[in-house]
Amino acid sequence: MKFTSPIFAAAISISLICCKSKSTSEDQNRIPPEVxxxxxxxxxxxxxxxxxxxxxxxxxxxxxxxxxxxxFAKRSQRMVLVLIGTARYNGCFETLEALDRNPTMVERINRNFVPVLTDIDLTRETGLLAYNLSSEAKASVSFPFLILLSPEGNPVTWHPIQYKSDRETLAFFDNSIEVISRLWSDDPDYVTNDSALKADLRRDSLPDPDKEVPEMEERQRRYEAAMRRLESFYDEDLTSLAGSGGLFPLGVFDTLALARYDESLPPSQRQKFGETLDSFIQTLLSSAMVDPLDGGVHPARRGSTWNLVMGRRDCSTQARAARIFARMHQLDGYPGTLEAAVGAIRFAETYYQTPNGLFSLSEKPDSMETKSWLWTVDQVSSVLSDDEFKVWKTYSALNDIGNLPSEADPNRNYFRLNSLAAAVPPEEVAKVTGFDLAEVKSLIESGRKKLRKSRESRAPRPAPDHSPSALASFRMVSAYASLYTATGDASYLEKAVKLGEASRKHFLKNRFLNERPDGEPEGASDGRAFSYAIAIQAGLDLGAITLEDDWYLWAQDLTTLLAENFVTKEGRLLEVRQVSQVVEIDYEDRMMVFDDSTAGQLRLNLQRLLALGFQTPPSLSAWLNSLPPIDNFPIIFTDSLIATAHEWNHLTVKLGRESPQELVDAVRTLPLQLFVRRREGSDGVTITLQNDTEISANTAEDIKNLIQKP
Incomplete structure (x- = not known):
């Protein structure tokens, strides 16, 4: 059965017009296509x-x-068929497999188009392109995403692909290829000119750069309004944040945790942030989002419950979660956050660390059935001993009819199926089951190992990817640094430094950041602005935990490189260097569509460099004093909220070069971002408070006491 989407229906109507305007003389004068x-x-x-x-x-x-x-497209006189996806999203790999299994479809794509496959984790600008084109149609972006480009690189038509089955996917491609091929065949000049005109209109209608807010008082006012609005979105009864969608709300956690220490905010508001975090973080930590069998963190959920997860995971999510959970533990000791941080790190080391000690983005994609992650009560009981089952039935709130809420599964696709989670604290499990606490913990652990082995027999883990990634590796540097400050465990310091040195060596070639180690940056491997921003963050974190200026200077050099190559004359922040740009529409990554945004991370990096006393490039000064609409849309600007508050919400620590080791260690393990530190002078520690008052710290205990609990 063929069907026509609204977008491709519009393409059909255009093709009818094209048929009327087709010029015979133009056909006769056209240069034959080149092989x-x-x-x-x-x-x-x-x-x-x-x-x-x-x-x-x-x-x-x-x-x-x-x-x-x-x-290639100009020489062959073909359009470019771009399929945008990622190993992290369900349906992307399945779509590729569906196309490849159909010889007729393969032949038609090869004959009529220049087919291009992109990964949004490498070529972030293609994800931004998909997002902005979806916004034009007032639709949500989803992946895989199909775009047809003219040979000049202008979008002609596009559509997300909702993979449900091979049959429906092939029907979609069959129809769309037929329509667009006829459209191109009838009048390629019309298609080329029309897409160029629309591309010009898109460039003319690009949003203005974020507006400068020169007065600190006004920035603080808008920040406070944004924080009030952000907290108001939380529904305690539903334990959800309105407008946050299904992504793990790590940015919200980090923003609220840091804002608890912002003395510019009213005490009552800071107390409210703590209450919200207490409720929200425990909901997430006791859900399936933090896997109770292997410790890995899931980036997103399916539907309306945190207990129905998207099974595919990635290294960046583990590193980001570890960094934020470790800080939450260090600042306020939220129960379970340190365990979650350590679990995410171990998961990343187990499944994403490559033989040379760097990290890959993800495992190799494969088909994944959601039901393979869910369990009937009988399946659980068949794996465990009687005592283990008694404990796990309570621990994961297992139910014979399934433990997913009916509103999350209205079609009852998962009837009698249960999601495993650390839903009930061990102390409560002990009360219900009658076992003592030590025995409960032992039975949870022995059952965990058996259930994990059983799940992997039903749903084997994807094969590892041995291709190192700059983005994943620099993310892990910051995760190790955060765990070091939270625990004081020197092994995390050693891992952070070792990985930082290896990443700096392997991913920078001829000054530029390259996603392929030891190669020349080109095309998809050329580092994007977001990767530079994450690398700069890693350099600043390494400087903070080692107190070596070399890392700070390296971060400053990368910032200068970013300023020279990723800012247009009009003051827009490019995501890709112009030498590697395919579609010349300068969409900025200024809001949190996928996770952190490039603009938000850049803002924070600049604030940290400035606080350390380093000069920042003049072409980036706009990102120091400008603000996006944080008070209207705080959820998608939490990274910019954190960066904005850093201007006044930090203490500056100066450590003498001849200070005793206990002072050095105490300064190194201060929370990242809230404390910027640098070696200066001969001995002792000087702290500059938010009101510019300087005080001295003479002992490690004095330094630890700087973290005043709200």
Whole structure:
């Protein structure tokens, strides 16, 4: 059965107009298409991405995302078919497999288009493109996402692909390819000119850069309004945050935790933040979002319950979660946060660490059935001993009819199925089961090992990816640094420094950041602005825990490199260097569509450098004093909220170069961001308070007491 989406229906109507305007003389004068050897073969074999590598043996002649595909398209007189996806999202790998299993579809794509496959974790700008095109249609963005480009690199038409089955996916492609091929065949000049006109309109209608707010008092006023609005979105009864969607709300946790220490906010408001965090964090930690079997953190949920998760995970989520959970533990000792941070780190080390000690973005993608992560009561009981089952039945709140709420499963697709989670604290389990606490913990652990082994037999883990990623590796540097400050465990300090040195060595070639280690940055492997921002954060964190200026200077050098190559004359922040740009529409990554935004992370990096006494590039000064609409849309700007508050919500610590080791260690383990520190002078410790008053700290206990509990 064929069907026509609204967007492709519009394409059909355009094609009818094209038929009327087609010029015979233009056809006669057109240069015959050239046979381009590069597009006669699949060229994904060397791309640094498990998602792209999964299609390296595809019969479709996939090309990497690079400006050269436009040259191929012009010479062959074809449109560019771009499929945007990632190993993290359900449906992306399945769509690739569905296409590859159909020889007719493979032949049509190869014959009519220059096919390009992109990974949004590498080419972040393609995700931004999909997001902005979806916004034009007033629709939510989802992946995989199909875009057809003219040979000049202008979007012609686009549509998300909601993978449900091979049949529906192939029907969608069959219809869309038929329509767009006829459209191009009837009048390619019209398609080229019309898409160019629309691209010009998009450039003209790009949002203005964020407005400068020169007065600190006004920035503080808008920040306070944003924080009130952010906290008001939390519904204690539903334990959810309105407007946050299904992503793990790590940014919200971090914002509220840091704001608890912001003395510019009223004490009553700071107390309310703590109450919200107490409730919200325990809900998430006791849900399936933090896997009770392997400790890995899930990036998103399915539907309306935190107990129905998206099974695919990635290294960046583990590193980001570990960094934020460790800080929450260090600042306020929220129960379970340190265990969650350590679990996320161990999960990342187990499944994403490559043989050379760096980290990959994800595992190799494969088909995943949601039900394979869920259990009937009988399945659980068949794996465990009687005592283990008694404990786990209470611990995970198992139920014969299933433990997912009916509103989260209205069609009863998961009837009698249970999600495993640390739903009930061990202390409560002991009261219910009659076992003592030590025995409960022992039975939980022995049952965990058995259940994990059973799950992996039903749903084998994906194969590991041995392609190191700059983004994942620098994320892990910051995760190790945060765990070191939270625990004082020197092994995390050693891991952070070792990984930081290896990443700096392998991912920078001829000054530029490269996602492929030890290679030249080009096309998809050329580091994006977000990767630079995360690398700069890693450098600042390493400087903070080692107190070595070399790391701070390296972070400053990367910031200068970013300023020179990622800012347009109009003052827009590019996500990709112009040499690697394919679609020349300068969408800025200024809001948290996927996780942190490039603009928000850049703002925080600049504030930290400035607080340390370093000069920041003039072309980036706008990001120091400008603000997005944080008071209207705080949830999607939590990274900018944190950066804004850092201007006044931090203490500056100066440590003498001849200070005793106990003072050095105490300064090194101060919470990141709330304390900026640097070696200066001969001995002793000087702290500059928020009111610019300087005080001295003579002992390690004095330094620890700087963290005043709200």
């Amino acid at each position: 381009v050897p590069e597009i006669q073969e699949n060229r994904l074999g060397e791309e640094p991405s498990a998602f792209l590598a999964s299609a390296a043996d595809s019969k479709i002649n996939w090309q990497p995302w690079s400006p050269e595909v436009l040259d």
